[in-house]
Amino acid sequence: MSELQPHLGLTAQPPQPLAVPVGQRGSRLNVQLIAGGILVGIVVMMAVISFVWTPFDPEHSVPADRLLSPNSAHWMGTDRYGRDVFSAVMVGSQITLLVGLITIGIAIVFGVPLGVIAGMAGGRLETFLLRVTDIMMAFPGLLLAIIFGAVFGGSTLTAMTAIGIAAIPAFARVARAGTLQVMSTDYILAARAANRSMFLIAMRHVLPNISGMLVVQASVNFAIAVLAEAGLSFLGLGTAPPTPSWGRMLQESQQFLGSDVHLAIFPGIAIAMAVLGFNLLGDGLRDRFDPKLQENR
Amino acid sequence: MTAPAHSERTLSVKGLTVRTPSTSLVNNISFYINRSERVGLIGESGSGKSLTALAIMGLLPEPLTASGMVTTADSINLLALPEKALAQRRGKSMSMVFQEPMTALNPLMKVGHQVAEIMQIHSTRTTRVGATERAVALLDDVGLPDPSVAAHAYPHQLSGGQRQRVMLAMALANDPALLICDEPTTALDVTVQRQVLDLMVELVRKRNTGMLFITHDLAVVASVCDRALVLNKGDIVEEGSIDEIFQRPQHPYTRGLLAASDLDARDENGRLFTVATAAGYRPSAWSDEPGSAREAGPVHSPAPKRETPPIVSITDLKKTYVRGRTSMFGPSVEVPALNGITLDIEAGQRLGIVGESGSGKSTLLKILSGLERPTEGHANVLGIDLRRARDRELGALRSQLQIVFQDPMASLDPRMRVADIVQEPLLNSANLQGGRRMDAQARQDAVAEMLESVGLHADDMKRFPHQFSGGQRQRISIARALVCRPRILVADEPVSALDVSVRAQVLNLLADLVDEYALTLLFVSHDLSVVRHLCDNVMVMRGGTVVESGTTWDIYENPQEEYTQRLIEATPTLRAEVGRGSRGVVAPAMSHGTN
Numbered sequence: 001m002s003e004l005q006p007h008l009g010l011t012a013q014p015p016q017p018l019a020v021p022v023g024q025r026g027s028r029l030n031v032q033l034i035a036g037g038i039l040v041g042i043v044v045m046m047a048v049i050s051f052v053w054t055p056f057d058p059e060h061s062v063p064a065d066r067l068l069s070p071n072s073a074h075w076m077g078t079d080r081y082g083r084d085v086f087s088a089v090m091v092g093s094q095i096t097l098l099v100g101l102i103t104i105g106i107a108i109v110f111g112v113p114l115g116v117i118a119g120m121a122g123g124r125l126e127t128f129l130l131r132v133t134d135i136m137m138a139f140p141g142l143l144l145a146i147i148f149g150a151v152f153g154g155s156t157l158t159a160m161t162a163i164g165i166a167a168i169p170a171f172a173r174v175a176r177a178g179t180l181q182v183m184s185t186d187y188i189l190a191a192r193a194a195n196r197s198m199f200l201i202a203m204r205h206v207l208p209n210i211s212g213m214l215v216v217q218a219s220v221n222f223a224i225a226v227l228a229e230a231g232l233s234f235l236g237l238g239t240a241p242p243t244p245s246w247g248r249m250l251q252e253s254q255q256f257l258g259s260d261v262h263l264a265i266f267p268g269i270a271i272a273m274a275v276l277g278f279n280l281l282g283d284g285l286r287d288r289f290d291p292k293l294q295e296n297r
Numbered sequence: 298m299t300a301p302a303h304s305e306r307t308l309s310v311k312g313l314t315v316r317t318p319s320t321s322l323v324n325n326i327s328f329y330i331n332r333s334e335r336v337g338l339i340g341e342s343g344s345g346k347s348l349t350a351l352a353i354m355g356l357l358p359e360p361l362t363a364s365g366m367v368t369t370a371d372s373i374n375l376l377a378l379p380e381k382a383l384a385q386r387r388g389k390s391m392s393m394v395f396q397e398p399m400t401a402l403n404p405l406m407k408v409g410h411q412v413a414e415i416m417q418i419h420s421t422r423t424t425r426v427g428a429t430e431r432a433v434a435l436l437d438d439v440g441l442p443d444p445s446v447a448a449h450a451y452p453h454q455l456s457g458g459q460r461q462r463v464m465l466a467m468a469l470a471n472d473p474a475l476l477i478c479d480e481p482t483t484a485l486d487v488t489v490q491r492q493v494l495d496l497m498v499e500l501v502r503k504r505n506t507g508m509l510f511i512t513h514d515l516a517v518v519a520s521v522c523d524r525a526l527v528l529n530k531g532d533i534v535e536e537g538s539i540d541e542i543f544q545r546p547q548h549p550y551t552r553g554l555l556a557a558s559d560l561d562a563r564d565e566n567g568r569l570f571t572v573a574t575a576a577g578y579r580p581s582a583w584s585d586e587p588g589s590a591r592e593a594g595p596v597h598s599p600a601p602k603r604e605t606p607p608i609v610s611i612t613d614l615k616k617t618y619v620r621g622r623t624s625m626f627g628p629s630v631e632v633p634a635l636n637g638i639t640l641d642i643e644a645g646q647r648l649g650i651v652g653e654s655g656s657g658k659s660t661l662l663k664i665l666s667g668l669e670r671p672t673e674g675h676a677n678v679l680g681i682d683l684r685r686a687r688d689r690e691l692g693a694l695r696s697q698l699q700i701v702f703q704d705p706m707a708s709l710d711p712r713m714r715v716a717d718i719v720q721e722p723l724l725n726s727a728n729l730q731g732g733r734r735m736d737a738q739a740r741q742d743a744v745a746e747m748l749e750s751v752g753l754h755a756d757d758m759k760r761f762p763h764q765f766s767g768g769q770r771q772r773i774s775i776a777r778a779l780v781c782r783p784r785i786l787v788a789d790e791p792v793s794a795l796d797v798s799v800r801a802q803v804l805n806l807l808a809d810l811v812d813e814y815a816l817t818l819l820f821v822s823h824d825l826s827v828v829r830h831l832c833d834n835v836m837v838m839r840g841g842t843v844v845e846s847g848t849t850w851d852i853y854e855n856p857q858e859e860y861t862q863r864l865i866e867a868t869p870t871l872r873a874e875v876g877r878g879s880r881g882v883v884a885p886a887m888s889h890g891t892n
Contacts, residue, residue, distance in 0.1 A: 186708035190777065193666055195695040195725035208712040291761040292711060 033284025039277025043270075047093040056084035058091045059242040067260050077262040079252070085263065088244035089270050095245045096226055096274055099160050103225040104218050106164025107171045112214065114168070115175025116202055120183060130176070133169040141166030141228060149237035156229075156245075159238040163228045167221050174217045178210030212286040219282030223275040230271070246271050305331050306370065307474050307507030308353070308391075313365035313376075315348045315357065315531075323348050324531040325365070330475065332370075333505035335498070337518035337539075339554070340528035341796040342767070346511045349528070350477045352376070353509075354393055355383040370474055389419040391475040392468040397484050398460035402452040408463045409433060409448025415470045435466040440496055457654075458489035462496065469500060476501060477509045482517065486653035487823065491867035494521055513797060515558045516869035519543055527551045543875045552578060557801040559871050560826045568808070569801040569830065608785065608817060609642035609665065614674035616660050616841075634660040636841040637674065644784070647811065647818040649832030649849070651825055651864070657841040658821045662787050665819065666700055667691045679784070689727075696727040699778035703790040705770035709762035715773055716758035719744045722781040747780040748773075750813075751806060768799030772806065779810060786811065787819045792827060804831060825868045829853055837861050 055075070062082035070077045076085035118129040145162035152158045182188060182205065191201050230247015232238035239245040246267045253263035308330040315323035323345040330336045340346040352363040355375060367375040369390060375383065387393075395401040403411060412435055413428035422428035429448070436444035439462040452460055461481060468476055478497065482490040498521055501508050510521055518525050518539070525542045527535040527550065535548040546552045553572035556562065562578060564570050570578045616635040635657045642648055652658045663669040665678055667686065676683040679697050681690050699722060702708035709718055720740045722728070728735065735743070745755035751772040762770055771791060778786060788807065792800045808831060811818050822828050828835060829849055836846035837860070845858045856862045 186702040186704060187710040189663075189668060190700065190702060190708050190774075191710075191721060192668055193695055193698075193700045194722040194777075195692045195727065196721065204713075204717075205710050209710070292763045 030284075032280045033288055036277050036280030036282070036284050039273050040281050043093050043097065043274045043277060046090045047097050050087075050090035050094060054084075054087035054090050056087045058083055058087035058244050067256070069260070070262055076266040077260070079249075079263055080256065085249070085266055088249060089246065089266055092244040092246040092249065092267070093270065093274070095156060095229070095239050095243070096271070099156065099163070099229040100222045100225050100274070100278065102160045103164035103167060104221055106161065107167035107221060108214070108218065110165075111168040111171025112175045112207075115172040115177075116179050116206055116210075118172070119176040119179025120198060120202060120206070126176075129172070133172045136165070137169040139166065141224075142231060145228070145232050145237060146235070149232070149235075154232075154235075154237035154240065156239045156243075159229055159232045160225075163225050163232075167225070170221065171214065171217060174213050175210060178213045179206050182206050182209045212290060215282045215286045219279045222278045222282075226271060226275060306368075307332050307334070308509070309366070309368045310349075310353070311366040311368075313349065313352060313363060313367060315345065315352050315361055315363050317360050322361070322531050323352070323363075326528070326531070326533045328526055328533065328536065330507040330509060332474070332507055333502065334524065335501065335508040335510060335522045337522035337525040338509060338511045338528060339513070339515060339518055339525055340511075341513055341554075341798060343530070344528045345531040346528050347479055350393065350479050350509065350511055353477065354387060354391065355380070356387075356393075385419070388415050388467075388473075389421070389471045390473050391477065392471070392473045393477040393479065394461070394464050394468050394481045396480040398457060398464050399452065401464055402460060404452050407449050407451060408455065409436065409450075412436065412448075412463065412466050412470055415467050419471055421471050432466070432470070435470055436463070438469075438500065439463070439466045440492075441466075456489075457485050458493055461485060461493050465493075465497065465500070469504065469506070472504055473506060475507045475509065477511070479511045480513070481510075483512070483514070487825070487869075488653065488863055488867040490517075491869070497521070514869070515543070515554060515797070516871045516874045519871065519874035520869055527554070539875070543871070549575070552576075554797055555871070557798045560801075560804075560830045561870070561872055568805050571801045571805065572798045605644060607641040608644045608679055609640070609819075610675075610677045611638055611640040611665075612675045614638040614640075614661075614664065614676050615672050616657075616664060616669065617672045634841055635664075635671075638838075638841075638843055640836065640843070640846075642817060642819070644817055645815060646834055647820065647832040649828030649835045650819065650821045650838060651823065651828050651835060652838035653823060653864075655840070656838040658838050659789060660841075661838070662700070662789055662819065662821055666698055666787055667694050692725055692727040695722070696725050696781055697783050698785040698787060699781065699783040701771070701774050701778045701786065701788040701791045704794045705767055705774050706762065708774055709770060711762055713761070714758065715748070715760055715762070716741065716744055718762070718773065719747060719758075719777045719780055722777060725781065728781050743780055744776075747776045750810070751776045751779075766799075767795055768803060771795060771799075771803050775803075775806065775810065779814060779816075782814065783816070785817045785819065787821075789821050790823065791820075793822065793824060800827075807831065825853075825865060826870050837864065 060083065062078070065074070065078050065082035066080055068074055068078040068082075074084050074086065076089060078084055079088070114129055114133065118126040141163055144166050145159055148158045148162040188201060188205060191205055196204070227247070229238050229245065230250060233245045233248035234251035239248065241248065249267040250264060250271070253260070253267070256263050306329050310329065311327045312325050313323060313327070314321055314325050326349065328336070338346050338349065348357065348361070351357050353367050353375065355378070357363055363376050365376060369375065369386075375386070378386075402408065406414075409429060409432045412432035413422070413425070416422040416428045416431060417425070422431050433444045433448050436447055441447040441459060441462055447455070447459070452463070455463065464481075481497070482493050485493060494517065497508075500506075508522075510518065512518055522539060524538050525536070526533050527542065527548065529550045535542060535546065535551045542551060543555065546555055550572075553575040556570035556575035556578035557572055559578075560569065562570055564574050564577055568574075614635055615633070615637055618632045618634055619629050638657075638661060650658045650661065660669065664671050664676060664683060667678075667681075667683060671684055674684075678694060681694050683694075686694065720743070723735055723740045723743060726734065741758075744758060748755055748757055753769065753772055753776070757765075757773075762773065765773065771794075775791075791807065792803050795803060804827065807818075810816070818832070820828060820832055832849055834847070835849050835852040837844040837852065837858070839860055845852060845856065845861050852861060853865060856865060
C-alpha cells in the first residue's frame with residue numbers, strides 16, 4: 001500500500017477504535033447542508049404559501065399601476081400590465097419546483113437502471129444500451145422539446161417530459177461509469193462469493209456506492225432544467241401565459257432592461273437562489289450520507 | 298564528479314518537525330547520514346517515514362509544514378530555501394526513488410529522454426546528444442539489456458523491475474550526494490526485488506552516495522543498510538548499527554517489530570510472536586543454523602492420508618482471457634492465464650500457492666471459488682463440476698467455500714455496517730440451519746459470535762469499515778468468510794497489505810481458526826516465509842503452470858526446480874540477512890538478471 005498518505009491518520013496497530021479524522025471537511029459539510037436547506041426551504045415555503053395566499057392576484061392586470069418600482073404595497077414592483085411581481089415570483093416557484101423535480105425524476109427512473117444494467121451486464125447488451133443513449137444524446141434537449149411542443153402542443157407537461165428525456169443519457173452515463181468502478185472492487189467479488197444475486201448486488205452494493213455521483217448529477221441537472229423551462233416558456237412551448245413562470249418573467253423583462261431593472265432582477269434572484277440551493281443541498285446530502293465523512297458515533 | 302564534500306556529513310537533520318495545522322506528525326527528530334553511508338528508516342504506515350523524506354526534498358503536500366534544520370554538505374538549511382533554490386538541488390545534489398515506478402515515470406515520454414532531461418535541466422550535460430549518450434550509458438549501468446534500444450521504449454513497454462531501474466538511472470544521473478529511496482522495491486516481485494536491491498547497493502557504493510532507505514521491511518533494511526533508525530508515530534525510538542538494532546534492540550517497539558517480523562520464531566505456546574508477547578522474544582538465535590531454528594517447524598502435523606476422495610480435484614485446467622480487439626479488423630487477443638494445472642487437495646490440508654505476479658495464482662483461486670469459469674479441463678470442488686455448474690450448485694459451493702481477500706479496505710463495502718457485511722454469506726439460500734433458513738435474529742447472533750471469535754466486539758456490528766484499523770478490517774473480512782462455517786477457506790494474500798506488527802496477529806488468528814473449524818486452507822501468497830509458517834503443502838506456480846509441488850519441508854529444504862531455488866534464495870528473511878554478516882554483498886548470479 002502506498003505510504004504517502006499517512007497524515008490521513010490510519011495507523012494499523014491500536015486495538016481501540018480509531019477516531020475518524022474529520023477535520024475541516026466536517027465543518028464545511030454542515031454549512032453546505034444548512035445553507036442549501038435554507039435556500040431550498042425558502043423556495044418550497046413560497047410555493048406552499050402561494051397556494052393559499054399571495055399579496056395580489058398574480059394574473060390580475062391593473063393598467064393604472066403599470067411598471068411601478070418596488071414600494072411598500074408592491075414589494076417587487078409591477079410589470080407592464082400592472083401585475084404584482086412578488087405574487088408572480090411566489091406562484092412561479094410552483095412551476096420551478098415541479099419542473100425541476102419531475103424532469104430529474106424522469107431522468108433518474110429511466111437513466112439510472114439503464115446505466116447500472118449496462119455496467120453490470122457488459123458485452124453486447126452494454127454496447128446496445130450505450131448506443132441507444134448515444135442516439136438520445138445526439139438530440140439537443142431544446143430541439144426535442146420543440147418537436148414535442150409542435151406535436152403535442154406547448155405546455156408545462158410537454159416541456160418537463162422533453163427536458164427529462166433529454167437528461168436520461170447523462171444519468172445513464174454517470175451511473176454506468178460508477179457501476180463499472182464499483183463492480184471492479186473486491187467487495188463485489190466477496191458479495192458474489194456470498195452468492196448474492198445480481199439484483200441484490202445492484203441494490204445493496206452498487207446503488208449506495210454510486211448515489212453520491214448521482215446526487216451531484218441531479219443537482220446540476222436541476223439547474224439545467226429550470227433554465228431550459230425558462231427558455232421554452234419564452235418560445236411559447238412551456239408554461240402558457242398567464243400562469244407565472246420565472247423563466248418567462250425574465251424573458252419578458254428584456255425590453256424593459258433600460259428602464260425597469262427590477263423586472264429582471266427579482267426573477268433572476270429567485271432562479272439563482274433555487275439553483276444554488278439545490279446544488280448546495282445536493283453536495284451536503286452527498287457528504288451527509290457518506291459514512292466516511294461522518295463523525296464517529 | 299560528486300559535489301565536493303567539505304564535511305563527512307551528507308545529510309544532517311536537526312529537530313525536524315512536520316505538522317498539519319492542528320497536529321504534529323513528525324516530532325522533532327534528528328539524525329545524520331555520512332558520506333557513502335546507507336541508512337535505513339524503518340517504520341509502519343503512519344509512522345511519518347515518507348513525510349520525513351518529503352520534508353527533506355521540500356516536497357511536502359499543501360497543508361503540511363516542516364520546521365527544524367536540514368543541512369547537506371554545504372551547511373545551508375534546506376527548509377529555509379525558497380522553492381526555486383530547492384528545485385535546483387532536487388535531482389542534482391539529492392534525488393529520490395519512489396515506490397511505484399509506473400506512476401513515477403511519464404507514460405508519454407521515452408525513458409531515455411526522461412533520463413537525459415534530468416541532466417539537461419540541471420545543465421550537467423548541455424547538448425542533447427551528450428545527454429542522450431550519457432543516458433544510454435546510465436541505462437547500461439542499471440542493467441537494462443540492450444540500453445540503446447531500451448532508451449527508445451516507453452514506460453509501459455518495460456517490466457516493473459526495469460521501470461524501477463530507469464528510476465534509479467534518473468536519480469543517479471547527476472551523481473547526487475544523497476539518494477532517498479521510499480519503499481523502492483515494495484511493489485516488485487521477490488526475485489526482481491533482490492536484483493534491484495543488489496544493484497542499488499552496488500551503484501551507491503561505487504559513487505560514494507549517501508542513501509536514506511525507507512521501508513517497513515526489516516529484512517530488506519538488514520540486507521541493504523549500515524545503520525538504521527526506527528520511527529514510531531513520528532518519533533525516532535531507536536538508532537544504531539544494523540547489528541545493534543537487530544541483535545540487541547533496546548526499545549520495546551523495536552523488539553516488538555523484530556519479534557513480529559521473525560516468522561521463524563515461536564513463543565512458548567508455539568505461536569508467532571506479536572508485539573504484545575515480544576517480551577519473551579530473544580533475537581540471539583540469529584547465529585543458529587537456519588535449519589535448527591526451524592525445527593520447531595510447522596506446529597501442526599501434516600494431515601494424515603485418508604482414503605476419502607480429495608475435496609478439490611483439478612486436471613489439466615486451462616483459462617484463457619480474451620482481450621478486446623485493439624484494431625477494428627484485427628483478431629481479439631487471447632491471453633492465457635492458466636496452462637494446464639493438475640492438483641488434488643485432501644480435506645484438512647493446508648496448501649500454500651506461491652508465485653510472482655502473473656503466475657496465475659489469483660485466477661486459479663477465482664475458478665475454484667466459482668467466480669470465473671475454466672476454459673478447458675476438469676475442475677471439481679466438493680463434488681461440483683465447475684465447468685458445468687448451474688447457479689444453484691454454485692450456491693451450494695459458496696456455502697462451503699469462502700474467501701479472504703488481500704486488501705481489507707477494498708473488500709469491505711464502505712457503505713455497509715459491519716453487521717450487514719459479515720452476515721452477507723448467511724443470506725445464501727444454500728445455508729441452512731437445522732433444515733431451515735436462518736431468521737434475522739439467528740443471523741445477528743451468528744455474526745456477534747463470529748466477531749467475538751476473531752477478536753472484535755459485538756458492539757462493532759453497528760460501525761462502518763473505515764472506523765477500523767487495517768488489521769481489524771482484515772479480521773472483519775475473516776469473520777465474513779467463516780460466519781457460514783465453510784469447509785474450505787481460500788485466502789488471497791491476506792496479510793500482504795498489513796503492517797508487520799499486525800501481520801503476526803492475523804496469521805496466528807488464521808492458524809487458530811483453521812484448527813478450530815477444521816478447515817481446508819488454500820493460501821495464496823508471494824511471500825514464501827508466510828506460506829512456510831502456515832502451510833503443510835506448497836505449490837509453486839509460474840506463468841500459469843505448476844513448477845513444483847510437495848510438502849513444505851521438501852520444497853523449502855530440498856527444492857528440485859531451479860526457479861523454486863531462485864525464489865527461496867531471493868526471499869529476504871531476517872535470520873538470513875542478519876546472519877549474512879557483511880551486508881550488501883552482491884551475489885554475482887543475481888546482479889545481471891533483467892526481468
